[in-house]
Structure formats: structure tokens, C-alpha cells
Amino acid sequence: MFQSAAKGIRESVYGILCRSNLGDQEIADHGSGFMIAPGIIALVAHVLRGRGDRNSPLHDIIEVI
Numbered sequence: 001m002f003q004s005a006a007k008g009i010r011e012s013v014y015g016i017l018c019r020s021n022l023g024d025q026e027i028a029d030h031g032s033g034f035m036i037a038p039g040i041i042a043l044v045a046h047v048l049r050g051r052g053d054r055n056s057p058l059h060d061i062i063e064v065i
Helices: 002-012
Strands: 013-022 025-037 040-043 061-064
Touching: 002 013, 002 025, 013 040
Parallel strands: none
Antiparallel strands: 013 025, 013 061, 025 040
16 A cells, blocks of 8 residues: 555656855755645745744755755
């Protein structure tokens, strides 16, 4: 069952890597995203902020793997 489900969605699942520099320190967070339309990837919001803290600024760099 898992194999057939994985085959069906593997092209729509992406890794998300977010990074930013705070002074001399680099902070990175990661998560997963799902393509919901061509060029549109849905992901959890806490990946976009440093250390998952909603009061932190948004990351400077967002990479989709």
C-alpha cells in the first residue's frame, strides 16, 4: 500500500531549506512542501521563520529541493 501511494505523490513532495544570517551565525530550518498547482508549493509556516519562532524575522533564503 505504501509503495503505490508513494509512487503516486513522489513528484509533488519537496524538501524546503530556509536560511538566514544573524550577525556571525547562520540559522537554518527545514521542512516539506507539497505542490498544489504548477509553481505553487504549500508548506508549514514555521519553516519560514528562524527556529520556528513566530516572532523571528522571515528567513533570507528559501530553497526548494
